[in-house]
Structures are given as structure tokens and as C-alpha cells.
Amino acid sequence: MSLEQWSENALLLAFILYNISFIVYVIAIAGKKWSNRDPIVHVRRWGRVAVTMTVIGLASQITYFITRWLAAGHVPTSNMFEFMTFLSMAIVAAFIILFWIYRLSALGLFAMPVSIILISYAAVFPKEVQPLIPALKSYWLYIHVTTAALGESFFAIGFAAGLMYLLRTIDYTSKTKESRKDSRGIEFTLYAIIVVIGFVLVSNGFKSTDYSAEFTQEVQQKDEQSGQLVPVTKTTVYTLPAFVQPANSKVVHMDSFLGMDQPLLSAPSWMKGIDSGKKLNTVIWSLLSGLILYWILRLIVRRPLGAIIQKTMGGIDADDLDEISYRAIAIGYPIFALGALIFAMIWAHEAWGRFWGWDPKETWALITFLFYTVYLHLRLSRGWQGNKSSWLSVLGFIVVMFTLIGVNLIVAGLHSYAGV
Amino acid sequence: MLHNTKCECGHQNPVGTVLCESCGKPLDDEFGTAPLEMRYDGIARRSQRENPALIDRVWRFFSSVKVAIILIFLTLCASIMGTIYPQENTFLNVDPSVYYEATYGFSGKLYYLLGLSDTYGSWWYKLLLIMIGSSLIICSLDRVLPLYRALSKQQIRKHMSFLVRQRVVYQGQLPATGITAVSFIDGLVPLLKKRGYRVHSDGTALLAEKHRFSRWGPYINHIGLIIFLLAVLMRGLPGWSMDQYTGFLEGVPTQIENTPYYLENEKFTVEYYTEEELPEEFRGQGRAVPKLFQTKAILYECTADCSSDKPDLKQVHQQNIEVNKPLKYKDLLAYQFDFRQTIQIRAVNVSLTDKMSNQTYGPFELNTITPDETYVEGPYVLTLKDYYPEFALNDKGVPFTNSKSPLAPAFIFVIQGPGLAEDGEVFIYFPRDVDKQRFSQDKLNAGIVDKIDIGVGSMQDVSISRFTSYLNIRTDRALPYIFFGGIIFMIGVIMGIYWQHRRIWIRIDDENEITIGAHTSKNWFGIRKELSVILGKAGIVVEPKQLENGVKQA
Numbered sequence: 001m002s003l004e005q006w007s008e009n010a011l012l013l014a015f016i017l018y019n020i021s022f023i024v025y026v027i028a029i030a031g032k033k034w035s036n037r038d039p040i041v042h043v044r045r046w047g048r049v050a051v052t053m054t055v056i057g058l059a060s061q062i063t064y065f066i067t068r069w070l071a072a073g074h075v076p077t078s079n080m081f082e083f084m085t086f087l088s089m090a091i092v093a094a095f096i097i098l099f100w101i102y103r104l105s106a107l108g109l110f111a112m113p114v115s116i117i118l119i120s121y122a123a124v125f126p127k128e129v130q131p132l133i134p135a136l137k138s139y140w141l142y143i144h145v146t147t148a149a150l151g152e153s154f155f156a157i158g159f160a161a162g163l164m165y166l167l168r169t170i171d172y173t174s175k176t177k178e179s180r181k182d183s184r185g186i187e188f189t190l191y192a193i194i195v196v197i198g199f200v201l202v203s204n205g206f207k208s209t210d211y212s213a214e215f216t217q218e219v220q221q222k223d224e225q226s227g228q229l230v231p232v233t234k235t236t237v238y239t240l241p242a243f244v245q246p247a248n249s250k251v252v253h254m255d256s257f258l259g260m261d262q263p264l265l266s267a268p269s270w271m272k273g274i275d276s277g278k279k280l281n282t283v284i285w286s287l288l289s290g291l292i293l294y295w296i297l298r299l300i301v302r303r304p305l306g307a308i309i310q311k312t313m314g315g316i317d318a319d320d321l322d323e324i325s326y327r328a329i330a331i332g333y334p335i336f337a338l339g340a341l342i343f344a345m346i347w348a349h350e351a352w353g354r355f356w357g358w359d360p361k362e363t364w365a366l367i368t369f370l371f372y373t374v375y376l377h378l379r380l381s382r383g384w385q386g387n388k389s390s391w392l393s394v395l396g397f398i399v400v401m402f403t404l405i406g407v408n409l410i411v412a413g414l415h416s417y418a419g420v
Numbered sequence: 421m422l423h424n425t426k427c428e429c430g431h432q433n434p435v436g437t438v439l440c441e442s443c444g445k446p447l448d449d450e451f452g453t454a455p456l457e458m459r460y461d462g463i464a465r466r467s468q469r470e471n472p473a474l475i476d477r478v479w480r481f482f483s484s485v486k487v488a489i490i491l492i493f494l495t496l497c498a499s500i501m502g503t504i505y506p507q508e509n510t511f512l513n514v515d516p517s518v519y520y521e522a523t524y525g526f527s528g529k530l531y532y533l534l535g536l537s538d539t540y541g542s543w544w545y546k547l548l549l550i551m552i553g554s555s556l557i558i559c560s561l562d563r564v565l566p567l568y569r570a571l572s573k574q575q576i577r578k579h580m581s582f583l584v585r586q587r588v589v590y591q592g593q594l595p596a597t598g599i600t601a602v603s604f605i606d607g608l609v610p611l612l613k614k615r616g617y618r619v620h621s622d623g624t625a626l627l628a629e630k631h632r633f634s635r636w637g638p639y640i641n642h643i644g645l646i647i648f649l650l651a652v653l654m655r656g657l658p659g660w661s662m663d664q665y666t667g668f669l670e671g672v673p674t675q676i677e678n679t680p681y682y683l684e685n686e687k688f689t690v691e692y693y694t695e696e697e698l699p700e701e702f703r704g705q706g707r708a709v710p711k712l713f714q715t716k717a718i719l720y721e722c723t724a725d726c727s728s729d730k731p732d733l734k735q736v737h738q739q740n741i742e743v744n745k746p747l748k749y750k751d752l753l754a755y756q757f758d759f760r761q762t763i764q765i766r767a768v769n770v771s772l773t774d775k776m777s778n779q780t781y782g783p784f785e786l787n788t789i790t791p792d793e794t795y796v797e798g799p800y801v802l803t804l805k806d807y808y809p810e811f812a813l814n815d816k817g818v819p820f821t822n823s824k825s826p827l828a829p830a831f832i833f834v835i836q837g838p839g840l841a842e843d844g845e846v847f848i849y850f851p852r853d854v855d856k857q858r859f860s861q862d863k864l865n866a867g868i869v870d871k872i873d874i875g876v877g878s879m880q881d882v883s884i885s886r887f888t889s890y891l892n893i894r895t896d897r898a899l900p901y902i903f904f905g906g907i908i909f910m911i912g913v914i915m916g917i918y919w920q921h922r923r924i925w926i927r928i929d930d931e932n933e934i935t936i937g938a939h940t941s942k943n944w945f946g947i948r949k950e951l952s953v954i955l956g957k958a959g960i961v962v963e964p965k966q967l968e969n970g971v972k973q974a
């Protein structure tokens with residue numbers, strides 16, 4: 001077996017173990033009310049099993065990381081697949097660290113799904129080891145990316161604990177405006193998570209059926225030699241059925257999907273670049289599949305999803321959750337500042353000769369930093385705790401995810417400097 | 421209004437004090453039960469003066485954390501706005517007043533008109549940063565000195581209501597009969613010391629404190645930020661930062677604008693990944709993925725005749741420039757940015773042949789960038805009458821040059837010497853064979869071509885520049901200060917967050933009643949656990965959770 005195969009199998013094993021451990025966390029937490037058992041003993045025993053599985057999974061994922069590093073000859077954090085798997089690994093590690101401090105295995109109930117979803121998300125992207133263009137060959141880049149991801153992983157745990165706090169404390173029986181707002185907010189957050197799951201399912205689903213649709217677009221591009229504008233034909237291949245085709249594009253071919261063999265719409269013309277049409281189409285698919293999944297779940301449980309999750313969470317101390325959420329963010333904040341800003345500046349300085357360039361990704365890292373700065377000030381100096389602070393931790397993680405994924409998906413679409 | 425600010429313990433407190441500086445008794449809400457607000461230990465700050473004058477109002481504005489949060493939040497929002505559309509500085513040669521509307525329609529126009537197309541360079545963005553900077557300076561001054569005072573003169577025995585209104589509280593009796601208050605306290609001292617506390621006791625009361633330095637964390641990190649922001653502002657001063665892109669043709673020392681430096685790209689190399697090195701999905705697409713590009717650079721400093729064609733240059737530095745490996749010389753940095761294949765003749769080593777005697781003179785160098793005026797070869801004198809780097813003829817047949825790059829060089833000489841007319845005859849020389857054919861060199865030289873020829877012996881006599889290497893030339897004198905500020909910031913943040921200032925106060929009244937209050941700057945879970953372990957070793961069993969103020973003690 002080649003090193004690359006080894007590596008892939010180790011990742012698969014980690015993924016399976018994470019899933020099983022998640023189920024064991026559910027058994028540990030939800031099962032304490034089962035008859036003829038002492039709830040405390042039950043939680044302790046099953047919690048220990050779950051954490052042990054998580055740790056073995058983490059070891060397996062570290063094996064993946066090291067073997068892939070050896071196979072590729074460079075630290076595997078240089079494309080979306082590698083970065084997302086690294087982030088998921090860091091999240092599990094951050095969870096273990098916080099578990100080690102607080103001994104609250106219930107945290108795994110939310111920390112593991114975040115990691116699992118990220119690995120599945122990573123699986124959507126090409127897995128191949130890729131060569132590096134010269135700009136990426138700098139150890140500062142690796143230091144920057146890994147440290148930033150580590151910081152973000154603590155924010156992810158802050159998010160998990162914050163969300164748990166909210167689920168634990170929201171009063172579903174109360175009809176006050178605040179509790180309604182909270183419960184709607186929770187449903188929206190859960191929906192957002194389901195959208196990501198929807199994206200993962202749809203992408204991997206159509207990948208396995210080899211769906212494809214191809215479009216071409218003519219753009220005016222400056223010729224390197226003559227400096228004149230010349231028409232160039234660009235091509236894009238969709239792997240999801242096209243609701244939306246790129247702006248001003250022609251259909252080359254399109255597999256039929258449920259009788260749909262032509263795109264329904266065309267992307268608006270201000271969406272430059274052939275890939276922005278594809279991205280828009282992906283966003284539509286994700287939102288739609290998320291909506292369908294969400295409503296299927298709602299129809300099954302016949303009440304807000306938050307209410308059903310809350311049922312499993314009795315007995316967990318809400319103040320502990322609040323404290324864990326804050327602590328995770330406080331631990332992550334310096335790491336994030338160091339990795340995403342200072343190391344990023346050093347790398348940018350080494351590679352591009354400017355330490356800061358207001359590139360959208362860079363700017364969003366700053367925005368994330370400012371957001372958590374606001375969080376800390378509100379908490380330290382204005383006493384925001386509990387509910388408000390938990391909402392900020394949820395929002396903060398959405399900002400993190402937008403920086404990692406949304407910027408590529410949405411902002412960069414507007415930044416495809418095609419044909420200038 | 422006159423306040424009596426003297427505490428019952430006899431200490432005279434400044435106006436605005438919340439908790440007595442000495443014994444900690446709450447001064448303004450004596451009979452409350454809620455946990456005390458322990459920030460800055462309840463000291464008076466300048467920003468809390470009554471009857472503020474204008475300067476106090478400004479002070480109060482900038483020292484408010486609420487204002488600081490609003491400022492940071494506004495900066496956050498402004499930064500988001502700046503990422504909606506590409507910023508002006510991402511384009512070269514584009515007129516933004518037209519571009520945004522043409523590309524994004526009405527919203528683009530609005531974006532431009534609101535000034536969002538240059539968010540980060542706008543006056544209001546800078547103003548926000550300046551206001552944050554002012555706020556940082558003032559809020560730190562407002563707090564740090566009073567806090568320092570409060571922490572450096574702490575009393576050991578605190579007021580009862582100070583203790584029971586901490587967030588971590590324990591009240592109970594001595595664990596066993598026969599233990600005296602003094603021996604109990606004495607027994608605690610080594611337990612606390614072992615956990616890193618500095619312990620002060622006065623017999624029946626005790627103050628244990630550790631990691632006080634972590635309280636300075638926020639101020640140190642704010643000082644780091646102030647240095648950082650100042651350094652960013654300094655970049656605006658003339659001479660502090662430069663950022664330009666210049667093309668360097670192989671083998672031609674070129675001046676770096678506004679500096680005495682000349683840089684020569686001695687040799688440029690580009691290597692591509694071979695097919696085998698590429699992953700499968702990249703193969704067979706004819707895609708050229710560069711693996712390395714490198715400029716072998718020599719840096720000169722001009723010592724005399726700097727504005728002339730032939731400046732005196734002294735070599736000062738030599739280095740290979742690669743992506744991620746810039747040339748560094750004093751403040752000057754040169755980064756590999758881009759390259760272009762630009763095949764050009766840089767110089768030719770020609771010889772002059774007298775066809776009548778079959779005598780050859782030379783070889784001598786014709787430089788295509790800065791050719792000499794005259795060449796003396798044997799009995800012949802060549803005077804350069806005209807030189808066209810990129811020779812062309814207009815529709816009236818008059819020669820002109822298309823550009824300054826030697827893409828199709830043409831030398832027009834007047835040659836004097838044996839067998840030629842007294843005041844010389846004109847000879848036009850095209851180094852490139854294509855040009856020779858295209859412009860029919862022999863026909864243009866009709867008459868003289870039978871007597872004289874100029875040419876190269878072999879390809880070895882032609883020096884060619886194959887590449888132009890584009891370098892990004894920078895100077896950023898503020899950079900060390902920027903990173904210095906960043907490091908100070910990190911030190912402060914780490915001090916403040918990874919360590920916590922913890923204090924435990926214990927007093928024993930009536931020889932039996934223990935009252936404990938504890939405070940930490942962060943991580944209440946941690947201090948409850950620590951206190952529970954310490955008390956356990958001293959014979960008092962209490963769950964960490966029960967130490968929380970308001971939680972029933974079993």
C-alpha cells in the first residue's frame with residue numbers, strides 16, 4: 001500500500017471513529033434517563049467510552065496528516081480539502097483540551113458534529129496532492145495557516161458550548177418576545193448547519209453519479225504580448241444540475257436531471273467570471289436541500305428542532321457551558337491573532353513584499369479578530385454573560401466560516417477581475 | 421455636593437471610590453447582597469469626576485469602554501463594506517468614476533460615490549483608527565495608575581460585606597475542635613504557597629495572591645496596539661514607504677526611481693514542473709506550472725554622473741531573488757513579482773570589413789540601449805548619426821522608432837576612411853537578419869555596400885536578453901515598529917488571558933467563624949476548584965460548585 005493510500009485510509013478510519021463516538025455521546029447524554037441506572041454513573045461510564053473513541057480517532061487523523069505530509073513533501077494545508085481536514089482535526093484537539101480542563105463529556109455532543117461536518121465538507125473538494133506554485137513555498141505560510149486554524153478551532157468549541165448554553169436555557173414554554181426571538185434564532189442556526197449538510201450530501205451525491213454540464217463564455221481579455229483586448233472562450237463544468245448558468249454563456253452540453261435539460265435562469269451580468277455562475281448555482285442547491293432536509297426533520301418531530309435537542313440536555317450546568325464557551329474563545333483569541341494576523345503579515349511581507357494588502361480574505365481575518373475583540377470587551381468590561389455572550393459566540397463562528405468559505409464563494413465571485 | 425468619603429475603618433478615600441481602598445467595604449450600597457463589581461477594585465478614576473470640564477468630558481468619552489466597543493464595531497462594519505466590491509487599488513489604469521458603474525450598475529455607482537471604493541484609504545476610516553488609538557491611550561491612563569495604587573496597598577483583613585459579596589465565597593466553622601484560629605491560618609500558608617500564592621497574614625486573617633502581573637496584560641497589549649497604530653500612521657510620512665513595480669531587462673542596469681540605486685538583472689531563470697511531477701489531473705493539458713523563477717541580481721549605487729546616460733556605478737550587493745526570497749539591502753527590498761519573455765538584442769560584437777582589401781577591423785561592441793557616438797576601427801571612423809531602437813517607416817517613407825525597446829534596432833552611421841567620400845558615407849546597419857530582409861539593408865546602402873560591410877561573425881557575437889524580470893521595489897521603514905507593536909500586543913494578550921490574577925481573603929471571627937472570599941480576573945471555574953482542593957487539604961470538604969456565591973452550601 002502506498003503512503004498516500006495509507007493516509008487516505010487513516011482519514012477514513014478517523015471519520016468513522018468520530019461518527020461512532022458521536023453516537024456514544026448521544027447514548028451517554030440522552031441515555032441517562034433510561035430506567036434502572038444511576039444517571040451519574042451512566043454519564044461517566046459512557047462519556048469515558050466516547051472520549052476514548054474520540055482520542056483514538058484523533059490519533060488516526062494525526063496519522064493521516066503525517067503520512068500525507070510525507071507523501072506530498074509539504075505540509076498538507078494548501079488546498080481546500082487539506083485545510084478543512086486540518087481544521088476538523090484541530091477542532092477535535094481543542095475539544096479534548098477543553099474536556100481535559102472541564103471534564104464535561106457532553107461537549108462532544110456538539111463539538112464532534114462540527115468536526116464531522118467539516119470532514120465531509122472537505123470530501124467535496126479534489127483530494128489529490130497538488131504541486132505548489134512558488135508563492136506558496138514558504139514555511140511562514142504553513143505556520144500562518146496552521147496557527148490560524150488552531151485559533152479558529154477554539155472558536156468552534158466556543159460556538160459549540162455557546163449553542164449548547166442557548167439550547168439548554170431557552171424556555172420553549174414561555175411566550176415572551178425574547179424567548180420567541182431566541183427560539184427563532186436557534187432554529188435559524190440549526191438550519192444553517194443543515195444547509196452545510198445539504199451541500200455535502202448533494203455534492204457528494206452528484207459526484208457519485210458523474211453528473212456534468214458544460215458552459216462556455218466569451219470574454220474580452222488583454223493579450224500579454226500586444227496589450228490589446230482579444231476575445232477568449234472560457235469553459236466551466238458544473239457537477240450539480242444547473243438551475244443557473246453563467247452570465248452570457250452558451251450551453252455546451254447538459255445531462256438531464258429529473259427532466260431538466262436546460263438551465264432555468266442565467267446569472268445576473270454583474271457576476272463576472274465564469275465560475276461565479278457555478279458558485280451561485282451551488283449556493284442555490286445548498287439552501288434548497290437544507291430547506292428540504294429541515295422540513296423533513298420538522299415533520300418527523302413536529303416541534304422546533306431546538307426543543308427536541310433541549311430534551312436531551314437536562315442536568316448539564318448552564319453556567320459551566322457559558323464558562324467553557326468563554327474560556328475556549330479566550331484561549332483561541334491570542335492564537336488566532338498570532339496566526340491569522342501577525343504570521344499572515346510576516347508571510348505576506350516575505351512573499352508579496354507587502355505586509356497587508358486589504359485583500360478580501362485578509363480583511364475578513366481582521367473582521368473576525370475585531371469581532372472577538374468586541375466579544376471580549378463586552379464580556380470583560382460590560383458584563384455580557386450567558387445568553388448575550390452565547391449568541392455572540394454563535395455569530396462569531398459564522399463570521400469565521402464566512403471568512404473560510406463564504407469569502408471564496410461569494411466575495412471572490414465579485415472579485416474575478418475578468419476582462420479588465 | 422460634598423461627600424463624606426471617609427470609611428468606618430478610618431481610611432480617607434478619593435471622591436468616586438466604590439469600595440473602600442483599604443478594607444473593601446462597599447461605600448455607596450452598604451446593605452446590598454449582590455456580588456460586588458470588582459473591576460479596578462472599586463477605585464476612583466478621573467473619568468468619574470463630577471462636574472466635568474470640557475477636557476474631562478473628552479477624557480470621559482474616550483475612556484469609556486462602551487465608546488471603544490462602538491468604535492471597534494464601526495471599524496468592523498466599515499471593513500466589511502470595503503470587501504463588497506474590489507477596491508480601487510486592485511486595478512492599474514482604470515478610471516474608477518466610470519469603472520464601478522459600468523461593471524456593477526447602479527449599486528456600483530453608489531459604492532463609488534459613497535467613497536467605499538477606497539474604504540481603507542478614506543479619511544473616515546483613518547479617523548476611526550485614530551479615534552481607537554486615542555481611546556486606547558486615554559482608557560489605559562485612566563485605569564492603570566489607580567489600579568496600580570489599589571493593588572499595591574491592600575489590607576489583609578477585609579470588611580465582612582466585602583468578603584461575602586465576592587463571587588466565590590465560603591462561610592463555616594473551623595474543621596475540628598481544638599484547632600485555634602491562628603494555627604488554622606498557619607496551616608493554610610504552606611498549602612497556598614505550594615500553589616504559587618504569595619501569602620500575607622496577620623494572625624487570624626489572611627490574604628493570598630498570585631499572578632498579579634496578569635492584570636497588566638490588557639494595558640501592555642493596548643500599548644502594543646498604540647505602537648502598531650502609530651507605526652501605520654508613520655508610513656504616510658515622505659520617505660518612509662515606497663512601493664513600485666519596475667521591469668529589469670536581462671543584462672541592463674536600470675535605475676530604481678527616486679533612489680541612487682541601479683539594479684541589474686544579470687540572468688533570469690524560469691523552471692517548470694515536468695509532466696511527471698504534475699498530478700494526474702494536470703497532465704496532458706499542456707499546462708505550464710512554474711516551479712521556480714529566479715533573478716540573479718546585482719545592485720549598484722551611483723557615485724557620479726547620476727543623471728547622465730553613463731553613470732558611475734559601484735557594485736554594493738549581489739543576490740538571487742526568488743518568490744519568498746527578496747533582495748535585501750539596507751532599507752531596500754526587491755521582490756520577484758512577475759516576468760515576461762522579451763527576446764531582445766542587447767549588444768552585438770560587429771566587425772567592419774573593407775571589401776576592397778578584404779581587411780577586417782574589430783570586433784567592437786554596439787550597445788542597443790546606450791550606443792556610443794563614435795567608433796574608431798583601424799583607419800575608419802564611424803559616427804552614429806541616428807539610432808532607432810524599434811525601426812519603422814511611416815507612410816511617407818520617413819523612418820521613426822516605435823518604442824524605446826530594442827526590438828528592431830537600426831544604426832545609421834556616417835563612415836569616413838580610405839576609399840570613401842571626404843565627409844563620409846551613410847551606412848545603415850540592422851543587427852537582426854529579419855530586419856535586414858524586411859527593410860532591404862543592401863538596397864538602402866547602395867553604393868557603399870560594395871566597399872564596406874558591417875556584420876557579426878557568429879551567434880556568439882550577439883548578446884540577447886531573453887527575459888524582463890518585474891520586481892516589486894519596496895521600502896517600509898515602519899515595518900520594524902509594526903512588528904514590534906505586534907509582539908508587545910501578543911505578550912500583553914498572553915499575559916492577560918493565559919494567566920489570571922487570583923486573590924483569596926480569609927478572616928476568622930470569634931475564634932471559630934471562617935469567612936472566605938476569592939476573586940480572579942478570569943476563569944472562575946479554576947479558582948473554585950483550586951480553593952476546594954486547598955480547603956480539602958485543610959480539613960474542610962466543599963464541592964467547587966458550592967463555593968459559588970448564591971449556590972447553597974450543603
Ligand code: HEM
Pocket residue numbers: 373376377380381459460482483484485486488492552553555556559560637638641642645912913915916917
Ligand atoms: C482594536 C482595538 C483593541 C483591541 C484589539 C483590544 C484588545 C483587548 C483584549 C484582548 C483585552 C483582554 C485582555 C485580557 O483580558 O487580558 C482587552 C481588555 C480591555 N480593553 Fe481593549 N482592545 C482594543 C481597544 C480598546 C479600547 C479602544 C479601549 C478603550 C476604552 C479598550 C479597553 C479595554 C478594557 C477596559 C479592557 C479590560 C481590562 C480589564 O479586564 O481590566 N480596549 N482589550
